[in-house]
Amino acid sequence: MAALEPLFERFGGAMATLARSMLRDVAEAEDVVEEALVRAHDAGPGFRGERGLRTWMLRITASLCRDRLRRRRFTAGSLDGPTPIEDAGLRFDPVAGWDERLDAHAMAERLEVAMNRLPPEQREAVVMRHRLGLSHEEMCVALGVPIGTVKSRLSRALAAMREDLKDWDA
Amino acid sequence: MKDRDVTRDRTGAGDAPRWLELLAGAHAEPEPGTLARARARLAARGAEPAWVRWLARPAALAASAALLVISAWAANAWLSASATQPADDGSIVAALLGEDGSYGLRIDAGGTPGSIRPDSGGTER
Numbered sequence: 001m002a003a004l005e006p007l008f009e010r011f012g013g014a015m016a017t018l019a020r021s022m023l024r025d026v027a028e029a030e031d032v033v034e035e036a037l038v039r040a041h042d043a044g045p046g047f048r049g050e051r052g053l054r055t056w057m058l059r060i061t062a063s064l065c066r067d068r069l070r071r072r073r074f075t076a077g078s079l080d081g082p083t084p085i086e087d088a089g090l091r092f093d094p095v096a097g098w099d100e101r102l103d104a105h106a107m108a109e110r111l112e113v114a115m116n117r118l119p120p121e122q123r124e125a126v127v128m129r130h131r132l133g134l135s136h137e138e139m140c141v142a143l144g145v146p147i148g149t150v151k152s153r154l155s156r157a158l159a160a161m162r163e164d165l166k167d168w169d170a
Numbered sequence: 171m172k173d174r175d176v177t178r179d180r181t182g183a184g185d186a187p188r189w190l191e192l193l194a195g196a197h198a199e200p201e202p203g204t205l206a207r208a209r210a211r212l213a214a215r216g217a218e219p220a221w222v223r224w225l226a227r228p229a230a231l232a233a234s235a236a237l238l239v240i241s242a243w244a245a246n247a248w249l250s251a252s253a254t255q256p257a258d259d260g261s262i263v264a265a266l267l268g269e270d271g272s273y274g275l276r277i278d279a280g281g282t283p284g285s286i287r288p289d290s291g292g293t294e295r
Contacts (some may be wrong), residue, residue: 004212008205016200030204037208042227090196098191108192115193130186130193158186168189 003044004037011057014132017090018058021127022065024116026089032068036060058132059142062124069120084112107168114164115157122157129154 015036019029039060081087085108098104115126128134128142139150215223224230 004205004208008200008208012200012204013197016198016204017196020198021196026201029198030201033200034204034208034211037205038211041208041212085196090198092196095191095195104192104195107189108195111189111192112196126193130190131196133194158190162187165189168187 004041007040007053007057008037011054014054015057015061017131018061018124018127019065020089021115021131022062022120022124023068024088028068029089032061032064035064039064052138055134055138055141058128058134059144062128062142063144065124066120084109084116088112110165111161114161117164118157118160122153122160125150125153126157126161 012033015033016029019032020026023029023032036057040057043060085092085105090112092105092108095104115123118126124143125139128139129136134142136147136150140147143150145153
């Protein structure tokens, strides 16, 4: 049980970010993180470490999020609220190198809404790639799908978001 | 968390639009109570017998499903085998029915309408 604390310290942030981005419900996301820690503890002896602990923890978290989304009959964390990022229990920090003349927070909120209109499998791909910074190979492991599927999900997600935000590209 | 700083550098967006970088600006920190709750769950489970813990694992569901399939297959095989077995001539039903369907009664094929059977209770003139 002593191994739980370093796991939580190192990966708790990424796990919580993934769970809250997917579920948009703080309490449910915390339940997922808790369950993921318990499962990691149970499966710990079988962990071989080929692909890294972080990917493995995110794989458990993503799987639990998918289970919850399948069972869910309502949409938590309304996207109609004035603060879609904060409503999901996320915090927005200034992004380095971003043009300060633009209202990054307002743009990020619109981006959040566009992302949450995506189907869950595309949304989790976008979150893993662009919010958590996983490589395609790490995503294969975390999502349990081939690299072609990872790329096509990202590509379709990006096309849908571009369409949603086409006035930005213009 | 340190983790975020490392991952943000690895976001190779390629030809992705720049606004995708804004996604990396939103993040969350887990609530400290989450670790305590996970620990409490594990501690509570430590007091349970091993077989109860095993029942809670997905392997228990798989094992139950496998047992169900094996039982269904065995029952089906057993029923099929008994259905193809020849009827037991020594059984009571077979003895009662006989092969001629007389239900144990003798049918006189050459009998005339006026004839009286021995067990009819009538008298012969």
